[in-house]
Amino acid sequence: MKIAFIVPSLSQRGPIIVVRDIVDKIICKGEDEICVFYFDDIIELKFSCEVKRIEFTKKINFDDFDIIHSHGIRPDLYVFINKILGNIKRAKTVSTLHQYNYIQLKFELKNKWKAYIASNLWNLFLSKHDLIICLSRDMKKYYESQIFINSNKLRYVYNGRPNLKLNNFNSSYEIFNKIPKDYIVLGTSCLITKRKGLEQVIKVLPDMPNLYFVIVGNGEEEKELKFLTHSLNVENRCVFLGFQKNPIEYYKYFDIFILPSRAEGFPLSLIEAASAKKAIIVSNLDVFKEIFTENEVSFFTLDNLEDLKNKIIYTYNNKINFENNVYKAFLDKYTSDIMANNYLRLYLQLLKN
Numbered sequence: 118m119k120i121a122f123i124v125p126s127l128s129q130r131g132p133i134i135v136v137r138d139i140v141d142k143i144i145c146k147g148e149d150e151i152c153v154f155y156f157d158d159i160i161e162l163k164f165s166c167e168v169k170r171i172e173f174t175k176k177i178n179f180d181d182f183d184i185i186h187s188h189g190i191r192p193d194l195y196v197f198i199n200k201i202l203g204n205i206k207r208a209k210t211v212s213t214l215h216q217y218n219y220i221q222l223k224f225e226l227k228n229k230w231k232a233y234i235a236s237n238l239w240n241l242f243l244s245k246h247d248l249i250i251c252l253s254r255d256m257k258k259y260y261e262s263q264i265f266i267n268s269n270k271l272r273y274v275y276n277g278r279p280n281l282k283l284n285n286f287n288s289s290y291e292i293f294n295k296i297p298k299d300y301i302v303l304g305t306s307c308l309i310t311k312r313k314g315l316e317q318v319i320k321v322l323p324d325m326p327n328l329y330f331v332i333v334g335n336g337e338e339e340k341e342l343k344f345l346t347h348s349l350n351v352e353n354r355c356v357f358l359g360f361q362k363n364p365i366e367y368y369k370y371f372d373i374f375i376l377p378s379r380a381e382g383f384p385l386s387l388i389e390a391a392s393a394k395k396a397i398i399v400s401n402l403d404v405f406k407e408i409f410t411e412n413e414v415s416f417f418t419l420d421n422l423e424d425l426k427n428k429i430i431y432t433y434n435n436k437i438n439f440e441n442n443v444y445k446a447f448l449d450k451y452t453s454d455i456m457a458n459n460y461l462r463l464y465l466q467l468l469k470n
């Protein structure tokens with residue numbers, strides 16, 4: 118089977134990391150005729166297959182491939198245009214949707230009407246694909262009601278990650294040696310945007326003097342959150358570590374991993390925290406409740422700070438049980454091996470049909 122993946126760039130972003138993990142596992146299974154095509158000259162990730170930079174206005178030799186798998190709005194548009202022009206005749210086309218497009222675009226564009234138009238245009242671009250893969254049952258249900266989307270083409274595959282054991286990392290960071298031993302260390306790794314809801318954690322710090330919050334990542338809301346820490350006089354207990362190439366190296370210093378998001382597709386950092394055997398707190402989003410149970414992670418009600426404070430204490434007091442349960446869930450459902458096998462199964466079904 119010959120497979121082409123089309124991505125916006127080779128940046129260290131969630132969807133591209135997913136593609137790299139799929140490629141690595143598929144190659145391990147003997148499928149070595151793979152090429153990753155990308156548009157922007159951003160190279161932060163290395164791939165174990167051939168990679169080629171392409172221009173949007175130039176077509177690749179599509180007849181060389183059995184499967185063409187696009188990720189993102191530009192790759193989806195690229196496939197759409199080349200299907201309209203008749204350049205893709207034999208190959209089957211697949212897209213993975215990594216988000217709830219309208220919800221995500223509403224946060225990014227900060228305008229619901231622009232988000233509505235852009236998300237429906239994206240749906241139109243998907244109309245020529247042979248298969249559309251969502252990241253959860255909840256996301257699949259969401260797209261079943263969207264215009265231009267043929268629900269018969271929809272499937273879902275959970276994201277996965279390699280088993281990233283913390284004892285494989287030997288890093289030591291001075292900042293963590295300064296935290297008093299009786300403190301609870303909450304940590305997260307994400308792009309710092311309004312969608313991530315990090316201000317909720319900062320707002321509980323004044324009422325929990327033994328709580329320390331570590332944020333790995335950067336983004337447009339970083340300045341505003343730093344101002345919030347100053348206004349609440351908790352800047353000495355909330356540290357911003359910025360972008361890190363291997364954020365999981367910091368997880369061993371966390372007592373609890375937290376993701377208080379207002380919207381999510383299927384965050385890789387959450388799966389990484391599970392693979393690192395960390396106790397986890399998340400907001401009560403439907404997607405989170407689908408992929409984990411109350412025995413595996415703690416759920417809190419969005420914008421209910423009292424509930425969040427209670428869940429921090431409860432999770433810390435039951436930390437070992439949560440760690441063991443979420444790690445078992447990871448091994449059973451969310452490894453990159455399982456993810457790659459599910460994609461391969463869908464590719465083979467598509468070619469057979």
